[in-house]
Amino acid sequence: MKRFPLLILLLAVLPVFAQSSLEKDEAKIKEIYDMALTNGQSYNWLGHLSNTIGGRLSGSYNAQRAVDYTKKELDSLGLDRVWLQEVMVPKWTRGFREYAYIETIPGSSMPINICALGGSVATPDGGTKAEVIEVKDLEELEKLGEAKIKGKIVFFNRPMDATKINTFSAYGGAVDQRANGAAEASKFGAVGVLVRSMNLKIDEYPHAGSMYYGDIPEEQKIPAAAISTKDAEYLSGNLKLQKDLKVYFKMNCENHPDVKSYNVIGEITGSEYPDEYIVVGGHLDSWDLGDGSHDDGAGCVQSMEVLRLFKELNYKPKRSIRVVLFMNEENGLRGGKKYAEVAKDKNENHVFALESDSGGFTPRGFTFNANENQLQKLKIWASLFKPYYLHIFKEGEGGADIGPLEGSGTVLAGLQPDSQRYFDYHHAATDTFDKVSKRELELGGASMAALIYLVDKYGL
Structure with missing residues (x-):
């Protein structure tokens, strides 16, 4: 009988703890958005990828320049590890x-x-x-x-x-x-x-x-x-x-033998669960007609920005967080397949993977490939994103590059921007840097960082 007063006390205190945690999460997410919108780096990175390097078709000289550039930028962030993962990719040239x-x-x-x-x-x-x-x-x-x-x-x-x-x-x-x-x-x-x-x-x-x-x-x-x-x-x-x-x-046009290229990977090692991996990424290659700003330079720089924001805000994740810039999504998916193959060989436990490959437009939410219990937990966090006008938290696809991780117990997620203008530019000569809004791009990166923060803090 003496246990009942203790139980009543616990039930009374739990809502206070929940409210306190909610307020802390709201504050941290606002901090993430504020930093991304006032001191973001994604737009500058995209400017270099698009205007200085240009279209990055797999196996091309520009694709290698993009590998070298993004590795250098990730090295500058002070991450725990940055490396290149070799992958053989198809090479096709357009010619005159x-x-x-x-x-x-x-x-x-x-x-x-x-x-x-x-x-x-x-x-x-x-x-x-x-x-x-x-x-x-x-x-x-x-x-x-x-x-x-x-x-x-x-x-x-x-x-x-x-x-x-x-x-x-x-x-x-x-x-x-x-x-x-x-x-x-x-x-x-x-x-x-x-x-x-x-x-x-x-x-x-x-x-x-x-x-x-x-x-x-x-x-x-x-x-x-x-x-x-x-x-x-x-x-x-x-x-x-x-x-x-x-x-x-x-x-x-002409098809050539496969050539060597790379996935570009950077990691912040987890402080409590270093063997649990969270991935955020996009694909570094693009078609050659435009400069690949929306498809998928935007997704790459937003993913890089997630780790940069955590470093800038001195956030030390519990789990290991990786940014992966995949090579060859457009005409082979070799980078995504290679990453999953190596992860399987090393028996790595990937708990969550988030991809941005739908353009750098205003973020509207996320879709999740998850079981019912995981999906319900993710939906609980939807209210934290309402101040930022994100409303999509539903079952759906993750992304092509992270797709090969499916079946390993990994929850797959995709950033969902407003899609109405995306196919005006997709794979066309009009996919250029001037079509990207700095603010919309930065809102997407902040949204991704906020979701990764919650997954890391609470797990699934």
Whole structure:
């Protein structure tokens, strides 16, 4: 009977402790945001990556320059460890700028904007000219069959679904034609493919991205190019008037043997649980048409900023926190796979991984790949982010680079910025530094640091 007064006392005191802890967390998170917004480094880092180095396609000279630069900057932060993790990556070069036109009658042509898709073979030396057949999806392609496709250029013209407010869902619903269109069209004797750019905006900029041939023989591979949304509309309209018009296109791209590159990794060693790892990262490579500011220079510098903020604020994490700048997300995911492979070989316990690869726009929250108990704990923290207008705390994907850690017990998370403008720039020549807001970029980095602070302090 004597235990009841003690139990009543504990129940009375617990809310006080909870309130005290809440107030401390609110204060620490405000401190993180204040530091990021008044003394941030992410925008300066991104300026160098974008303006001084530029596009960073895997295996390129610029990709190596980005490795050297980010390692040097991480070294300057006074982290406990900074190192390079070797990874073999594919090397593909675009060559001279692509050229294309629509020919309605011999001698009458209209130039159109295209770009080779990553991994594509080149056209023959004299280019490729053929009649065009328009399809909306791979199913329609199969229904048409060899009789209607052989000897023609297949024009995949399925737009991203504008009714989807989540633009990444719209992208996911359209990207199969870019990834697999050439491989499927070649089975029916097509001589090339044009794919409508993955873009909700109607403009003149073609968007690059990866395509894959699968296991088809080398001699059956056909050239694949993206066509700008404006020119896709123009071509489609002309095909309605003239079924036998022709398109000419010339590409000079080339696939090369794999080359050596690196993931760039920095670590603050945990003070209490050094063998529990929290990862924050983005991918260092980018396509070559723009300078890769949103995809994914922003994610890299935001991830670097997380560790810099902790050092500046003298926060000593309980768990080991790593920043990983992954190489080769765009056309192979070799960096993410290599990191997970090494982690598995070393039997490292990765408890949490957060990726930023959705652009440097205003942060709206996070998605989590976690079990129900972990998800409920994460949702409890949502109220701490309301003052910063973050409202998304829900189940969802983490990110491509951290995806290979799935199945090891790691909770995977993704920063979710406002996505409405992202695909205006994604993989295009318009993905440049001037499209990034300093404040929006810094808000994203602060949001990531705040979440990592909570995961580190309380665990999952």
